[in-house]
Amino acid sequence: MLIEEVAKLSGVSRSTVSRVINNDPNVKESTRARIKEVIRKVNYRPNSVARGLASGRTRIIGLVLPTAQSSLFTDPYYPRLIQGITAVCNARDYSVMLWLTNPEQEQNKIHQLVSDSLLDGMVIASYLIDDPILEALTKAGLPFLLIGRHPTRTDLSYLDADNFQGAREAVVHLLRLGRCRVATITGPNNMIAGIDRREGYEHAFHERGMSPDPALIVEGDFSESGGYTSMMRLIPQNPDAVFVASDTMAVGALRALRESGKRIPEDVAVVGFDDIPSAAHMDPPLTTVRQSIQGMGQLAAETLIQIVNEGTAPPHRLVLPTELVIRSSSGLCMDLIGQ
Template sequence: MPVTLEDIAEVSGYSRSTVSRVINGEPGVSHRARQKITDVVEQLNYHPNQAARGLAAGQMNNIGLIIPETVSFIFNDPYFQFLSLGVSQTSNEQDFSVMLWLSDPDLERKSINKFLNNGLVDGFIIASMLMGDPIIEALKSTPRPFVLVGRQPALPDASVVDCDNVQGAYAATQHLLKTGRKRIATITGSEGMQSGINRIEGYQKALQDWGLTVNHALIAKGDYTEGSGYFGMFQLLPEKPDAVFIASDNMAHGAYRALKEVGIRVPDDIAIVGFDDIPSADQMTPSLTTMRQPIRKMGNLAAEILINKINYPDTDSQRIILNPELVVRQSCGSSALAGSITLR
């Protein structure tokens, strides 16, 4: 029913081969032929069948975006959304399509292998997964290239796009130190995720470099959820910190909520720095100073690296670590240092 190459060939009076060359922009076709065929293609509204093309060429021009369910549950910030947007954008520019795979614990094992091996997808982007995720094993045995978004210790040689969480946490903590805060606490991210661990590390390093010792009473464990920020803040209050580096903006929301309940003012009584720069960070009261993570850009880069690897399989694996950027707003006081940057 749909228009095929052969149809174009017949109508235009050229052969299947010549039509194929024109469709794919290959050289070695006379101007006349190219013109004629282009016209017919236009006129019959022909679109190549990707399945046939993929089957014949051995490449589908599809990339798979894998998002473990845990991740999509933990983050109710727009992480998912911006990442997809970035991946999708770059893919489309390069004539690749995106297949989405959101893991579901029930189907997980069977389903991931099917997704990896069904021949529809030439390579994968895996959004930050938990350590020990069963997907890791599946990934180890796939012959297809993949790129991780967020490092994964179990896959040390894989291509990765990440943001430098150590340095981000370091910068955030240092910002607090520079504004004169002394008792700097932290609410950590999930210990099951590499980013969580790295952000603790950066926090500790900053304190040490400033000549302070790390006080474990000032470290509250969180898991990136709003609720854990709320409880984490309550846990810290008896220690009377004068500043808190919170490992995600989402948790910062929870911390704000806790502080409001007990009447502690930000930034007067306590300074807060978050991480991520989610859209609502700018609208919190007071607006939240935070480390901006360029998620969309990470999506762009992941797709770019992957597509490059698909097209040139001999490429070495790449690791791109982006620097998060300090966005100074009101939650640390010191308007002297302020100067928010616009638009994400």
């Protein structure tokens, strides 16, 4: 079924049908109703490829995720992000195209996408974006949004959780509970989220005029086994608490602590980051910093769609709040005592 046929059946020209399809107000109400009825009756749907070619807008947004990330799909992070983004896109009648790229392909792939004019915009959740690519993106005029702030460039739109504050609060919580050898397993040092959380950790010390012992800082990789390995390296330093930069790593850290005969939280208090669904069921239930990844995905999609439709405004920099969720892995908490 073509627009021309719908036009014939409605007794109008294809232009008028096109107007109805695109919600152009310049159509007489009675005409619009008649056409809509025909469209409904014959179940007409405009060919989106043709629309895309003619209008220059495809209503497709691209989502680029790094596949190198070992935690890519064992950690619910990306799945949640995807869920948030697709939910909004579905509702707004946008389609989502997905690319999982490893670093070698990534540059080439993004270039390709940019010059392909298949996309109206893209969400880039990769953390290893080098400047040439950003340059290409900017020059191509393709709207894009980073998930996770860019370490240096401030002229780009991004969305991020408040990693610094979240980490800071977690560590303040541990210090307040009287822990004095608070260690941390950080994220990768080349990921901004890892860096920001470590800085939040450090800041919590500085606020009290203290400095963390460098021996208590170990880099992790956001994976479960990475958490285990890092914790094993940390144990000889006798920490009495550890802030782990992701819940998935915390799972590994808990395992390492158990195997070493440490009691949690008596010997070592543990705080994670993310509040993944299983955090509440861990042994013991994990105190953690909650971030709404799905919410971030939703906001990302909404923001990008807005940019696409309203032209590029000044860069959007959106930072979502986090929330410390206190469970038993960090020690006695008032709620429990009350019961």
